[in-house]
Amino acid sequence: METPPKAPFGVILVFYMLGIAALLPWNFFITAETYWQYKLRNVSMGSEWDSDNATLTNLQLSFTPTLVLISNVVATLFFIVTSAIVRRVPELIRMLGSLTLSLLAMLSVTLLTVINSDSWQTTFFVITMVIVALLNVCVAVIQGSTTGLAGMFHAVCMTSLLSGQTLAGIFSSLARIVSLAVGEEPIQSGLIFFTIADVFLVITLAGYVYLTNTEHYKNVKQELTKNSTVNTTTPRSDFTVYITVLKKIWPLGFTLGLTLLIVLSVFPGVVVYVTSTMPESTWTQIYFQPTITFLLFNVMDFMGREMLRFVQWPSHKGWLLHVLGASRVIFIPLLLLCNGDNKSFPTLFNNDAYYIVILILFGITNGYFIGLPFIYYPRFVEKDELEVGGAIMVALLGVGMVLGSLISPALIAVWGPQ
Structure with missing residues (x-):
């Protein structure tokens, strides 16, 4: 297959953004460990709860294993589902829908940081896991769709998409180190992490809309459509x-x-x-x-x-x-x-x-x-x-x-x- 034309800088930048957006919310979920431990703490200890010395509750002990289990199972299931629906559901619907749902899921998580959930911790746990499942549905659709999309463009776009996914891990690691250095306040750190993810998802949505309106994107899509029409006899x-x-x-x-x-x-x-x-x-x-x-x-x-x-x-x-x-x-x-x-x-x-x-x-x-x-x-x-x-x-x-x-x-x- 012939090599696609070299992509302009703006297109490459959007693929970086799409890579970051796919995994940044998940990475911040992991980074905000102290926040989750605080929200699920033994409330009888009050505001004096010490993450280093306190006995962990059942909800605290089960949070990370449950988070990982739900994330992996749901993401993998919808990786497979996405591979089966790419010819049925238009790219624009898949991308805009999954990015918008990711944003709504992260806004819900952000809202929960400012709500006192001490009297309904089990319900908070369940709601969080439902949001995690929804978020991983979106992640699977975004990753499956953006990988197929990047494959249509010059190889530099695929490299940018893959590098963006790792940049999400770098950003969350740096955020964790900074929060440790300045002194972690659980609620405040969780609010900062999730707000950053919210803002970035908004920027990525705008970036994807920009991408679909570039001449380069339209030309690549048009060439693929023409090729499909010419070569498909049956x-x-x-x-x-x-x-x-x-x-x-x-x-x-x-x-x-x-x-x-x-x-x-x-x-x-x-x-x-x-x-x-x-x-x-x-x-x-x-x-x-x-x-x-x-x-x-x-x-x-x-x-x-x-x-x-x-x-x-x-x-x-x-x-x-x-x-x-x-x-x-x-x-x-x-x-x-x-x-x-x-x-x-x-x-x-x-x-x-x-x-x-x-x-x-x-x-x-x-x-x-x-x-x-x-x-x-x-x-x-x-x-x-x-x-x-x-x-x-x-x-x-x-x-x-x-x-x-x-x-x-x-x-x-x-x-x-x-």
Whole structure:
């Protein structure tokens, strides 16, 4: 398939924004951990609640596992649904609908921060999980739709979309570090995080509307429509198109899913138990995990995706790409061998430098091997199959995400945190 024309700066910027918007709300949900713990605290302790010393309630203990379970299951289900409906539901409806619903969901979360829910904590918990489910429906539709959309444009747009997704993690990690530095007030920090997500979703909505009105967008769409009309002699059913595209790109989808399986099996479930080998200090107790585990990993993940602008190796031909992608499984035992307090798994790397180097390589290769299959898949499909192909790739990514999340508890048990 011929290479699409180079995209102008404004179009590239919108794809960055779409990548960020897909994952920023989710990242802020995780970043605002202290806020959720405060809202679900033992209210008999009043305003003097201390997150470090208080006994956790059942709602506090179940919040993060429930959040992760609902998010992964709902997102993966709708990754698959999105891949099945891309030919039936117009892109404009999918994108504007999902972005608007995401905004409404986040506005609801923001409103709940200023409402005293101490007397109805269980109801607050249930409402939050319903919002999480709705938000992940939107995330799945946005990711599936934007991936198919980026596949129609020059490869720089796909790279920008993928890098934007990692920028969401970088922004939330920086926000977490800043909130720790200035002193966290749970309600205020939650309100700030969610308001930032609200504002960015509004800006992204405007950005997408701008994109659809650019001459570049109209020309790309017109060319695809013309190609589809010329080449389609016998109409194909949606199922036929789906199976045809799946047969063409399944090796790339497998490598993509395996990359997500590897990263989510240990990140963040296992690596949050890694501790610094330096003498106890504010750095080791407060800043080590947010800075090294989360910020450094996200920055390296971003760098790996940005590298694809300059280097795209191995090629899409042959099996070397898939072999190298599978070889990343070595990072699982390497990270399990890093330092941790009271762990039952052996420790081989008893210096922070080892952990940092391993995490740098882990992050860079993660971004690179997530990005490469997305960049290559348009070379295997026809122009009128690009959108379906992108949605299928995201669906296979979701399968890897769920499998990685299921493996993670077993690896945590192997680590043996006490």
